[in-house]
Amino acid sequence: MENPAIQTNGLTRLFGTLAAVEDVTLSVAPGQFFGFLGPNGAGKSTTIKMLTGLLEPSAGTIDILGQRFGPESRELKRQIGVVPEGMALLGRLTAPEYLHFVGRMYGLDAATTNQRTEELLEFMQLAGEGRKLVTDFSHGMQKKLAMAAAVIHGPKVLFLDEPFEGVDAIAAGMLKNMLTGMINRGATIFLTTHVLEIVERLCSHVAIISKGRLVAIGSLDELRAGVASALPGVEQGQRFTLEEIFLAILGADGHRESTQELSWLA
């Protein structure tokens, strides 16, 4: 049996007494497009930071591509790409310079880095912005550059923290095509986003985290079935959207009531 691309066991991160992530155990199969959802402050970004070696877990283990992942796992880091929270771009560089830097840091030789930089900038429609500093880029352009930097070394596992936030519809479509292409060629993608439609369209499997704890995990059909069996009065064959699943699992009824209380709103 093939090893999972990503496997966590009891993953926990404490900040003082606050458990940002608590006992998260999940498994992502190779070639899977995995959506990691949760409300603001649920622990999504903290989980991604741990999975990419940016943050040390307080407890638990991480295995990537069948190997234990730790700070010294340089070979594994070469197989991982990441669009981190805040994108970690260097504002006072141009896009080609930044991609060149990232490529060299991943160990690509100069010729390969140059070639991929050109291809990526062309693909991301940033080729005409070669003289502009990254700090002068719009938010969407910065996202595209962060995505280019995440894939320049051809990673087998890609971690994306809110990659579609602030990206226009055309660019989002382009990025989705690129990600789907990667999946078709065997890459694994771990995605966090608040845009549930994108997850519904792209992801085959989903996990939902709330207050640091994993509250649901499975394929979209499994989650639908779970919600259908848990909710009273559901007709047979009723197809829930991911938004409905999300709200049902996280108990959004309370949220609706509180909105209704604001009766002074026009």
Next chain:
Amino acid sequence: MAGVTGVGVNGAGGGMLGREARAQYAAMARLRWRMFVHGLGSIHGLLDLGATGIAWVFYSILGLGLGVGLCAAAYSLASSASWQYLPILFWAISFLWLLFPVLIASFQEQSDLGILLRFPVHFGSYFLLYLISGLMEASTIVGVLCCLGVWLGIVMARPDLYLWTTLGLSMFAVFNILLVCAVFAWIERWLAQRKTREILGAAFMVLMVSVLVINGVFSQKRLEGRKSHKEQAAPLSEALDKYAPLLKTANLVQQWLPPGLSARTLQRTTEQKPVAGFASLSLLGLWVVVAGSALAGRLKAQYRGQNLSWASSRDKATDRGSGWTLGGSGPFAAIVEKELRSLLRTLPLLWAVSVPLLFVLVIAGVFHRSPSSGMNSFPYAFPLCVAYALLGFTGLFYNNLGAEGAGIQLLFFSPSRSGQLCWPRICFTPSCSSS
């Protein structure tokens, strides 16, 4: 694009001096260079460069001044064979080396190598890059110039001690560089807090003025010239007698610490005890290893992803519940309340409000005895001018819409006249100061 892994990859291995690591150093160097070059292309970048240039000139002048002073002191001690006083110079350098960067931390950008963690970087490379960034610190310039001063003073007086002086001072310098890097790596969490940086910034300004005022006091004493040297020395001699046992113990302890060991290396050599000198040098080497290990320990934790500044910000989920309101309605009351909350939570604002009062008290204290006692206030002229000039900086913190940041948009969106928005700000700080 995916699935091309392995094409054009330099390959892992080779440790911190391997092919891949060297390519990463080159990428880092190129990154810094390009950022510098691009910085020159904008007004902000040019101003930034100008400010950095002025700061480096200031640090260099400070280092040169101290270096010349230490050179003279070392020459005097070495030529008169007063080796027992040499540790004082080394301790002074050590304190300066450690204290100076902590005090100016609020004015400097802290280097963050966290961006490297996503890349397959060897720990040795991470350590080396951190150390290199430590070498670029102002404290290193000042400290090294001080060490050069001492080296020059001793070698001029005793050329035969060239080798031992070079070895001892080099190791002493390496120890201090590692110690400062280690201290900074460990207090990162503390420095990451806005309040700490504000306190250190204020402390630096107070220290600057205090040193100048103390200098004024000494000048005043000199000008008074009422007591003979013998009379002046008597209380000092009494104090030394009183604390002799304590000073003796302190001297015994300091001999085993790096500044003391550096001095003892030279002292033993002049006493024709090269083995003892070598032993002191070896012990100093041990201290270098200890400082290096402390640094490596912290950096190893950072490398594992134990980022203290993140922990600090997440850890401090403190409840800042308002607890009080000023009452009143309308924009005037709202803005005054906002200003008051900002004032209570921002040290530079408190400093801006309180420092004029502080300086009034200091100036009053300096001059109030003047007419009757015939005190000469001239030595205080310069410190008071500096203090007065510093007042100029305090004005930047208030009545400045730029400090509102993005929040300024809210003021413009609100259905208020510009006068209603500006008057509370204009009135607020002077009211606080006068009250």
